[in-house]
Amino acid sequence: MGFPILSYLIFIPLAGFVAVIFLPKDRPQLIRWTSAAFSFVPFLLSIYLTYQYYFSYSGSSAMAFVEGPFGWISAINANYYLGADGISVPMLFLTGLLSFVSILASFNIVNRVKEYFAFFLLLETGMMGVFCALDFFLFYVFWEVMLVPMYFLIGVWGGPRKEYAAIKFFLYTLFGSIFMLVAILALYFSSNPHTLNMMELIQNAPGFLTHGMQLFCFAFFFIAFAIKVPVWPFHTWLPDAHVEAPTAVSVILAGVLLKMGTYGMLRVSWPMFPEAVRFFSLPIALLGLIAIIYGALVSMAQKDLKKLVAYSSVSHMGYCMLALGAWSSVTAITGCMFQMFSHGLITGALFLMVGMLYDRAHTREIAAFGGLGVKIPVYTGLMVLFSMAALGLPGMSGFVSEIMVFIGSFSFPGFKLVTALAVIGVVLTAGYMLRMVQRMFLGEFDQGKWGGLTEINVREILTVAPLALLTIVVGVYPAPLSNLMKATLENLVNLMAR
Amino acid sequence: MPDFNISILIPEIFLFIWALFIFAYDLGTKRKNPKQIGYLAMIGVVVTAILLYLFHGGITFNNMFQSDQLATFFKVIFLGAAFMAIGASSDIAVEKIRNHRGEYFGLVLLSTVGMMFLSSASELISLYVGLELTTVPLYILVAYYKDDRTSVEAGLKYLIIGAFSSAILLYGLSLLYGLTGTTDIVVMKINLSLLFLNYGKIGPGLIMAIVMVIAGIGFKLALVPFHMWAPDVYQGAPTPITALLSVGSKAAGAVAFMRIFVNGLFGFADKVMSPLDWGIIVAVLAAGGVVLGNIMALRQKNIKRMLAYSSIAQIGYVMIGMVATSDLGVASVSFYMFIYLFANMGAFTVATVFNDRTGSDSIRSYAGLSKSSPALAAFMAVFMLSLAGIPPLGGFVAKYLVFAAGIQAGYLWLVILALLMAVVSLYYYANVIKMMYFSSEASAPRIVPPFAISLVLALSVAGIIIFGLFPEPILNFALDTAKVFAF
Numbered sequence: 002m003g004f005p006i007l008s009y010l011i012f013i014p015l016a017g018f019v020a021v022i023f024l025p026k027d028r029p030q031l032i033r034w035t036s037a038a039f040s041f042v043p044f045l046l047s048i049y050l051t052y053q054y055y056f057s058y059s060g061s062s063a064m065a066f067v068e069g070p071f072g073w074i075s076a077i078n079a080n081y082y083l084g085a086d087g088i089s090v091p092m093l094f095l096t097g098l099l100s101f102v103s104i105l106a107s108f109n110i111v112n113r114v115k116e117y118f119a120f121f122l123l124l125e126t127g128m129m130g131v132f133c134a135l136d137f138f139l140f141y142v143f144w145e146v147m148l149v150p151m152y153f154l155i156g157v158w159g160g161p162r163k164e165y166a167a168i169k170f171f172l173y174t175l176f177g178s179i180f181m182l183v184a185i186l187a188l189y190f191s192s193n194p195h196t197l198n199m200m201e202l203i204q205n206a207p208g209f210l211t212h213g214m215q216l217f218c219f220a221f222f223f224i225a226f227a228i229k230v231p232v233w234p235f236h237t238w239l240p241d242a243h244v245e246a247p248t249a250v251s252v253i254l255a256g257v258l259l260k261m262g263t264y265g266m267l268r269v270s271w272p273m274f275p276e277a278v279r280f281f282s283l284p285i286a287l288l289g290l291i292a293i294i295y296g297a298l299v300s301m302a303q304k305d306l307k308k309l310v311a312y313s314s315v316s317h318m319g320y321c322m323l324a325l326g327a328w329s330s331v332t333a334i335t336g337c338m339f340q341m342f343s344h345g346l347i348t349g350a351l352f353l354m355v356g357m358l359y360d361r362a363h364t365r366e367i368a369a370f371g372g373l374g375v376k377i378p379v380y381t382g383l384m385v386l387f388s389m390a391a392l393g394l395p396g397m398s399g400f401v402s403e404i405m406v407f408i409g410s411f412s413f414p415g416f417k418l419v420t421a422l423a424v425i426g427v428v429l430t431a432g433y434m435l436r437m438v439q440r441m442f443l444g445e446f447d448q449g450k451w452g453g454l455t456e457i458n459v460r461e462i463l464t465v466a467p468l469a470l471l472t473i474v475v476g477v478y479p480a481p482l483s484n485l486m487k488a489t490l491e492n493l494v495n496l497m498a499r
Numbered sequence: 500m501p502d503f504n505i506s507i508l509i510p511e512i513f514l515f516i517w518a519l520f521i522f523a524y525d526l527g528t529k530r531k532n533p534k535q536i537g538y539l540a541m542i543g544v545v546v547t548a549i550l551l552y553l554f555h556g557g558i559t560f561n562n563m564f565q566s567d568q569l570a571t572f573f574k575v576i577f578l579g580a581a582f583m584a585i586g587a588s589s590d591i592a593v594e595k596i597r598n599h600r601g602e603y604f605g606l607v608l609l610s611t612v613g614m615m616f617l618s619s620a621s622e623l624i625s626l627y628v629g630l631e632l633t634t635v636p637l638y639i640l641v642a643y644y645k646d647d648r649t650s651v652e653a654g655l656k657y658l659i660i661g662a663f664s665s666a667i668l669l670y671g672l673s674l675l676y677g678l679t680g681t682t683d684i685v686v687m688k689i690n691l692s693l694l695f696l697n698y699g700k701i702g703p704g705l706i707m708a709i710v711m712v713i714a715g716i717g718f719k720l721a722l723v724p725f726h727m728w729a730p731d732v733y734q735g736a737p738t739p740i741t742a743l744l745s746v747g748s749k750a751a752g753a754v755a756f757m758r759i760f761v762n763g764l765f766g767f768a769d770k771v772m773s774p775l776d777w778g779i780i781v782a783v784l785a786a787g788g789v790v791l792g793n794i795m796a797l798r799q800k801n802i803k804r805m806l807a808y809s810s811i812a813q814i815g816y817v818m819i820g821m822v823a824t825s826d827l828g829v830a831s832v833s834f835y836m837f838i839y840l841f842a843n844m845g846a847f848t849v850a851t852v853f854n855d856r857t858g859s860d861s862i863r864s865y866a867g868l869s870k871s872s873p874a875l876a877a878f879m880a881v882f883m884l885s886l887a888g889i890p891p892l893g894g895f896v897a898k899y900l901v902f903a904a905g906i907q908a909g910y911l912w913l914v915i916l917a918l919l920m921a922v923v924s925l926y927y928y929a930n931v932i933k934m935m936y937f938s939s940e941a942s943a944p945r946i947v948p949p950f951a952i953s954l955v956l957a958l959s960v961a962g963i964i965i966f967g968l969f970p971e972p973i974l975n976f977a978l979d980t981a982k983v984f985a986f
Contacts, residue, residue: 074896076830076974077903138899142890149889152929156937164937168929175925179918182899186906186914 005068006050007083007133010093013043014100014125021119029114033107036118040101040125047097051485054090059485062086062492070136070198078189078197079138087489088267089132091338091482092260095345096132098467099256100125103249106353106464109360110158110247117158120150121249128257132264137185137197141178144261148174151250151258159245166245173238177228184221187214188273199269206273207499219277222270229262232322233292236315243311248356251307255314256349260341263321267337267493271328275497278328286326286410286419292319294422297429301436306358306365309437310351313391316426317344323423324406327416328497333409334490335483336402342482343398343475347390350468354384357461361454367437372446377456381442383465388438390472392431398475403427504559507566510550510574511615517543518608525601532600533593537585537951540604544582544611548575558621562683565621569980572833573618573754576840580747581611583844583958587739589951590855595737596643603643606636607743614751623672623682626755630668630719633751634661637744641736653735660718660728668715674708675763684763692766709767709777712759713784719752722818723787726811730795733807738854741803742847745810750836753817757832761824762984782822782913788815793920796927801860802850805927806843809886812924813839816901819913823904829981831900834974838885838893838966845959846882849875852948865934867941875946876935878956883928885963888921893967900974 017039024032050066058065064084071081085093103121110117127150130143148171156167188202189195191209196202210218228235239259243251271278278285296316303309317340324330324337357380359365374381390397393404411420475482505512521540525532555571558564585607588596596603610633617629638661642654676682678701679690694701717725733741760777767777792812799805817839820831852875853868854860869876885894898921905914935943948956966973 074971074974076827076971076978077900142895145890145895149884152932153936156933164933167937168926168933171929172922172925176919176922179915179922182902183906183911183915183918186903187911189903190907 006046006053007066007068007085007129010043010046010050010097011083011126011129011133013046014039014122014129017122018119018126021115021122024115026115029111032115032118036104036122037101039122040104043125043129044097044101047094050085051090051094054085054087055481055485059087060488062488064135064200067135073136074138077138078195080136080198081139082136082198083133084135084200085133087486088264088338088493090485091342092132092257092264093129095260095342096125096128096257098471099252099345099349100128102349102353102464102467103252105460106252106356107247107249108460113157117154120153124150124154124253128253128261131261135199137188137199137202140199141182141185144181145175145178147258151254154250155242155246158247158250161245162241163245166241169238170242173228173235177225177235180221181225184218184225187218187221203272203496207275210274212276215274215277216280219270219274219281222265222274226262226265226270227288229265230259230318230322231262231315232288233295233315233319236292236296239315240308240311243314243352244305244307248352248359251311251352251356252349255311255352256345259314259318260345263318263325263337263341266325267334271325272493272496275328275499278497282326282328282413283415283419284326286323286416289319289322289324289326290419290423292316292322293426294319294429297426297433301429301433303433304366304368306367306437306441307352307355309367309433310348310355313430313433314344314348316430317348317391319426320403320406320423323410323419326419327410327413329494330409330413331491331494332405333413334494335486336405336407336409338486338490339398339402339405339475339479339482343390343402343472346468346472346475347387347397347399350383350387350465350472351391353461353465353468354380354387357457362451367440370441370451371444372442373451373454374442375446376451376454379462380457383457383462383469384442385438386469387465387472388434390476392434393427396473396476398472398479401476401479504557506554507557507559508564509554510547511612513550514543514547514608514612514615517547518605518612521605521608522601525605530598530600533597534589536600536604537589537592540585540608541582541951543608544578544585548578551575551578560625562685563622563625564616564619566619567983568976569754569757569829569833569983570615570619572976572980573750573836574615576750576836577611577614577618577747579840580743580750580844581607583840583848583955584739584743584747586951586955587742587844587848587851588737589949590852591737591739599643603640606640607740610634610636610640610743611747614747617751618754620755621684621758623676623684623687623759626758627665627669627672630751630755631665633748634665634719637740637748640740641732641744643737643740647735649731649735650737651735653732656728657732657736664715664718664725667711667718671708671711671715674704674711678704678708684758688763688765691764695766705767709764709780713777713780716752716756716759717784720749720756720814721811722784722814723791723811724784726788726792729811730804730807733810734801734803734860738803738847738851741806742844742851745806745847746836746840746843749810749814750840753814753821753832753836756821757829757984761821761829765824765984778822778824781818782910785815785818785822786913786916788812788818789917789920790815793924793927797923799927800862802862802865802931803847803860805862805931806846806850809924809927810843812920813843813886816898816917819905819910819917820901822910822913823908825904825908826978826981827900827907828904829984830974830977831897831904833977833980834900834970835897837973837977838897838963841959841962841966842882842885842894845878845956845963846886848952848955848959849879849882852946852952853943856946857944862931862934865931865943866938868935868943868946870941871943871945872947875948875956878960879935880932881960881963883931885967887925887928889925891964891967893963893970896967896970896974
């Protein structure tokens with residue numbers, strides 16, 4: 002290759018962070034456009050990366066765009082080692098897209114603009130890094146680096162309970178990370194020669210780890226990843242963080258951060274500890290089932306629109322866990338990846354839509370609205386589109402991912418009942434989404450209360466348009482996306498059959 | 500024939516003379532020198548560092564003074580701590596200690612000489628002398644605000660407990676001498692193993708010696724349960740002196756501990772050679788420090804008390820590296836103290852300048868600092884995050900090394916406990932950030948620190964970030980320090 006595209010993806014936002022810090026505080030417009038530029042370049046690069054990967058590398062399961070390993074801290078064998086494959090490329094694309102969209106959607110931030118955009122770009126660096134890193138030390142550093150800007154973004158620009166939500170998010174995630182750190186060190190000292198190289202560990206870990214050690218490492222990694230996903234019962238940070246965070250940060254939280262949990266499982270836990278995955282496959286699927294049903298039921302009870310979307314994330318990520326439990330089915334794992342991708346698009350868009358309404362109405366209470374379809378038809382149309390996508394209407398990406406998850410996990414031995422029960426989740430999702438649409442956009446319109454509501458503007462339409470487009474494209478013609486990751490996922494399932 | 504290779508003592512000799520010169524200069528100028536005496540002291544420290552670079556490596560006075568890699572590494576830490584403490588004092592030098600500036604800076608330098616001497620001591624008596632030379636000037640410095648009740652109380656408390664612990668330490672050292680017939684640590688190590696081989700066990704004398712030496716050094720390190728003096732003394736002392744206490748004197752204690760235990764009593768770190776296993780005792784004390792320090796720090800409203808408890812917790816982490824008794828363990832301790840120098844010095848320097856301008860040490864009064872003084876708040880946030888061990892800052896690499904050493908040595912329970920407590924610690928470190936950034940009430944005034952303090956802060960932040968991203972060079976030095984002990 003020669004062109005270190007992954008490093009550019011990581012370090013252009015970091016350069017943006019530094020640049021924004023040195024911009025004058027009293028030029029908010031300059032700061033906004035500078036940040037937009039520094040997130041637009043990685044977005045373009047991520048498109049180019051996807052294109053390149055699709056046409057040149059997707060035939061094989063080997064890592065593409067590899068950089069390194071370059072020595073970094075030789076005393077602990079930490080290296081700078083990057084690479085991308087069919088699991089990380091879609092995530093990198095999603096990160097590039099959602100970061101750019103979120104930065105555009107943040108132009109209405111007026112309070113402490115400079116710090117806001119600086120932290121946002123730092124956040125993007127961390128996210129890109131997690132999806133590229135192939136060295137555990139590097140992976141852990143990026144994993145943690147993200148927490149700091151996220152803590153500030155929620156804590157400074159969040160809603161009324163921002164301080165509580167920010168520290169809860171920070172402590173919860175750090176709590177998970179320390180287990181990962183112990184597991185990383187345990188892996189490091191079990192391997193001979195000691196290594197933090199993920200690729201080597203994927204090849205060798207099942208060989209040198211005893212059964213007990215596999216279960217131990219798997220469990221410790223699982224806590225870290227499960228908190229990020231979040232898997233029930235580790236989900237309690239999510240409603241607080243999502244609801245209190247400013248709109249664009251909610252988008253990133255739901256669209257990218259949650260995926261890091263499932264990404265970590267696919268990248269680390271599943272190929273490295275196949276015995277443990279086989280051992281725990283039913284409990285994992287059951288956790289997924291609980292999340293699907295529980296998340297949907299709790300969503301149903303929400304009065305606040307943003308909370309509804311937040312809890313629907315718990316439910317939707319449950320499908321991923323169900324699919325991950327069915328480890329031997331390529332269809333299920335592909336469904337998991339599809340779900341990660343499409344949930345990022347749909348829920349990201351829903352949070353953007355909620356934010357737009359909140360900016361105008363200053364409330365998010367579902368019961369406060371009614372008949373909005375009369376007053377703001379474009380908004381209503383888009384909102385209905387994304388709600389339909391979220392409930393899995395055929396023709397949208399949500400449907401493709403759910404059907405793949407169900408087909409895959411139903412065919413997995415012993416999962417028939419679990420899958421059958423999980424299908425109830427689809428009905429429940431339809432229930433709360435349709436009820437929300439009905440109560441907010443249909444029915445009687447209160448002219449006196451909402452007469453002054455304005456339609457969304459072009460900038461706002463443009464921020465959600467790419468998400469809507471992709472949702473439909475993936476829904477109608479999913480083959481490119483599945484071809485993108487086919488070889489990698491087949492190889493993953495083979496690795497797990499060891 | 501005794502060897503007197505005086506050249507390796509040149510840094511210490513120079514710094515000692517410079518301290519005397521500072522005393523004289525202050526008198527000579529009739530104490531009318533609000534700024535330059537601080538700069539003179541800083542210059543002295545820099546020159547000493549250069550001399551250290553030129554003259555290091557070697558043994559003199561029949562093995563009593565050893566300038567090895569470990570000593571040199573820690574001497575750099577001591578000089579850094581002294582440099583930063585002196586820089587941080589530039590504000591209080593103008594007004595608060597107007598009548599005794601020369602003595603103040605001179606005593607800081609003398610205490611530094613003591614630390615440097617201690618780190619080179621490869622023999623029990625010179626080690627003890629070094630330790631006393633470190634602490635005696637600090638007794639005076641802690642009580643330096645003589646009109647302030649808390650400062651005088653702190654000084655008295657430190658004096659009584661310090662003297663008491665020195666006595667215990669001396670008793671322990673004399674028992675070691677009695678058992679082995681030597682004060683040379685390496686000979687002591689050999690003699691103890693010979694004793695063990697001849698008799699199969701050594702008996703209660705060694706147990707008493709180990710317990711007493713742990714207690715004696717434990718007081719200097721503020722290791723739980725010998726930590727009770729720390730919060731009051733840290734709160735009462737002038738803040739730059741608190742910083743010096745928490746970094747310099749702690750690092751000195753860490754060297755003494757390494758020399759006596761990790762080297763001299765290496766064979767008794769586990770149950771193989773002794774009825775008493777000092778490894779497990781120290782591991783339990785480390786666990787106690789990590790738990791108690793972090794939990795007590797949660798409740799503190801005063802930033803200096805909070806940092807005092809945090810430093811009790813930090814020494815608990817350092818002790819994990821000690822009990823590992825391995826190359827990685829020693830390297831991790833050295834590296835940890837090196838990063839701790841920047842993070843803790845920086846945090847105390849912010850506290851100093853904040854106190855000078857607002858007269859307040861309460862964490863609540865930091866509210867809104869990010870709006871009035873964005874740079875100062877950002878620096879403080881970096882220090883807090885580094886102390887909490889968040890990557891990519893130096894504090895993370897330090898903690899990673901310590902935990903790696905702990906796991907390598909099989910102390911999995913201790914590492915998991917320490918990591919859980921690191922999560923707890925994030926709460927109170929983040930609390931400071933929360934005050935500075937999230938709070939809507941803006942009480943903190945705009946603070947423009949003087950040049951010396953800005954320099955100290957810039958050095959600290961640069962150290963934390965650069966050595967967090969590129970720890971390799973320092974880590975290689977730290978690994979060299981481990982070679983001294985030849986595990």
